[in-house]
Amino acid sequence: MLGLLWAGSHSIDERVVTIRYLLFALSGFIAFATPYMLFPDSNVSSIQLGNISGAGLIAYLLGKMADYYWPMLVLFLILAFGDIHTPFENLVTKGLYMIFAATFFIGLNLISITRYLKSGPDSQFWQESEKGRDMRRKLADYFKYPLDPGSIPSLINTLIITAAGMIAIVAGSIFYGWLGSHYEIIAALLILLAGWVMIHKLKKNPEKNYYSTNAFFREFFGSDLQGDSVVERRKVEQLWWVPVPIRANVWQFMQQLDRKIPAGRVVAVGHFLIWFIAYQRPEQEFMTALWILFALAHQLFVMLSMQNSMAPGWLLRWVGSGTNWFFTRFWMQLRWLVPLLLSMNMQLFVFGIPGFREQFLITLFFLISAMITSAIGVVQLKRDFK
Amino acid sequence: MLEIKNLTKQYKPGKPIFTDYTNRFDAGKCIGVFGPNGSGKTTFLRILSVNSYPTNGTVLFEGIDVHENPGKFLESVGLVHDEETLPQHLTAVEMLEWILRSRKLWSDSSADEIDNIFDNLALAERNEQIGTYSTGMKKKTQIAAAFILKPKILIMDEPLRGLDQATRKVVSEMIARAKKENRLILMSSHSIEFSSELFDEMIEFPL
Numbered sequence: 001m002l003g004l005l006w007a008g009s010h011s012i013d014e015r016v017v018t019i020r021y022l023l024f025a026l027s028g029f030i031a032f033a034t035p036y037m038l039f040p041d042s043n044v045s046s047i048q049l050g051n052i053s054g055a056g057l058i059a060y061l062l063g064k065m066a067d068y069y070w071p072m073l074v075l076f077l078i079l080a081f082g083d084i085h086t087p088f089e090n091l092v093t094k095g096l097y098m099i100f101a102a103t104f105f106i107g108l109n110l111i112s113i114t115r116y117l118k119s120g121p122d123s124q125f126w127q128e129s130e131k132g133r134d135m136r137r138k139l140a141d142y143f144k145y146p147l148d149p150g151s152i153p154s155l156i157n158t159l160i161i162t163a164a165g166m167i168a169i170v171a172g173s174i175f176y177g178w179l180g181s182h183y184e185i186i187a188a189l190l191i192l193l194a195g196w197v198m199i200h201k202l203k204k205n206p207e208k209n210y211y212s213t214n215a216f217f218r219e220f221f222g223s224d225l226q227g228d229s230v231v232e233r234r235k236v237e238q239l240w241w242v243p244v245p246i247r248a249n250v251w252q253f254m255q256q257l258d259r260k261i262p263a264g265r266v267v268a269v270g271h272f273l274i275w276f277i278a279y280q281r282p283e284q285e286f287m288t289a290l291w292i293l294f295a296l297a298h299q300l301f302v303m304l305s306m307q308n309s310m311a312p313g314w315l316l317r318w319v320g321s322g323t324n325w326f327f328t329r330f331w332m333q334l335r336w337l338v339p340l341l342l343s344m345n346m347q348l349f350v351f352g353i354p355g356f357r358e359q360f361l362i363t364l365f366f367l368i369s370a371m372i373t374s375a376i377g378v379v380q381l382k383r384d385f386k
Numbered sequence: 387m388l389e390i391k392n393l394t395k396q397y398k399p400g401k402p403i404f405t406d407y408t409n410r411f412d413a414g415k416c417i418g419v420f421g422p423n424g425s426g427k428t429t430f431l432r433i434l435s436v437n438s439y440p441t442n443g444t445v446l447f448e449g450i451d452v453h454e455n456p457g458k459f460l461e462s463v464g465l466v467h468d469e470e471t472l473p474q475h476l477t478a479v480e481m482l483e484w485i486l487r488s489r490k491l492w493s494d495s496s497a498d499e500i501d502n503i504f505d506n507l508a509l510a511e512r513n514e515q516i517g518t519y520s521t522g523m524k525k526k527t528q529i530a531a532a533f534i535l536k537p538k539i540l541i542m543d544e545p546l547r548g549l550d551q552a553t554r555k556v557v558s559e560m561i562a563r564a565k566k567e568n569r570l571i572l573m574s575s576h577s578i579e580f581s582s583e584l585f586d587e588m589i590e591f592p593l
Binding site for chain 1: 476480
């Protein structure tokens, strides 16, 4: 539905641009999100018990990513072929761009998985060595920034993967200009080839990388915030905008989410990306669809709050009812609404889009998707009986 | 206080864990649940704590069917669950604050009460995130969360498992005190020396 709303009435040229923009944004997302999706792995005990190794372990990791990402492949299909006005025209070009998007997406994910899978030993070195301690001290002294040296390899990976993706998109559009539209796919094929070679090299001994990286991220995410060193302790009373009956529930979720992931910074990066794309002056429909996609992406925080490690079913059932947890998660999401409205209205002031009608639609998508994901949380809670 | 009528639980047809079990437990009693691994102790306690539903039969608390009105029943329950999963990005102190506030039991003295209970249980790391805790530390947090509410019923699955000797003694004293305060306690345990002193009734599994 999103794909149709986004590009249903686009011409073939607009469709191509839409796919490029989406892949551009996805490059940053893949680079940032991969370690959070893979590590620490809750199935590590089963992996050890089964002593899964070699190709089996790689297949397991790829399957884990596929569970998250298959809807994106459906979106590519709809963006390419979801043509309301001329569904049977330019079928070859549409097919090629569908393959272009899927190939690029799978290739960049392979690169990302490989790079992060290999990052454990380096990350541990920086986290635990004297050199890392010196680095932490220097950063704290000169830049007043609480960066953990163990996160440096991940930061470098994020930059490299984002850059690789974005450069490939630009290179593809250059091929398009020089040789014609059918040759843009070369850039995606190169990304896929790089990813395939990297993962193929890893197949010889992925266990060591998997166990060391998983151990590092488990320690990193577990000990990173000991003693509230990074996220200050928020007081319950500060959440004046939450009704009293659910205030403590919202507070504990926010406390946990902000410690697990720098949620505010992630949303800020999302806003920055949208402004960057808006600066290119794309079509109004494209910007509206992008805002809707962004509004929907906010609900990933609700999905995070459904993890057993954050919200054990037995504890949630003990503390509150299903209705209570529905409103808790829904209300928690309202904290993103003001920045969303502010950002949209500033963009309206600067670039003339999105208009008030579009803003209403985007807000509606935000609220309804928050309700749906919150309701999924309740269903999950009720199904979690042994 | 808690009445069990014709309770049957089976995960698969024709393979009941227990059948037609009936009993009644009164306030101020401590009930021990014993039996070998896999005999149904945890299933029994999970049903009593509304974390599992019976195949047949009812559990009544002060005349109310607990599985029909779980929210109302759970307001009166303190729980030490068989799973050790706790919210790993909260500290133990924050978890207790959250539970007290959500039960509308938070007062000016609550912060001191939380400190006292963790002092008793010797949990020095109370202000660190639960994700960094050992099994025993998580158990202490669960026990503290169950007792801080001063509930009418305490349902505890192996509360002493994973605790050192000194803490086991402290928890035993807490249970004895709760019994004197007229609370109903249901707990499973493997500890023989512990059982004889406190339990008013022992239920042996398989039933």
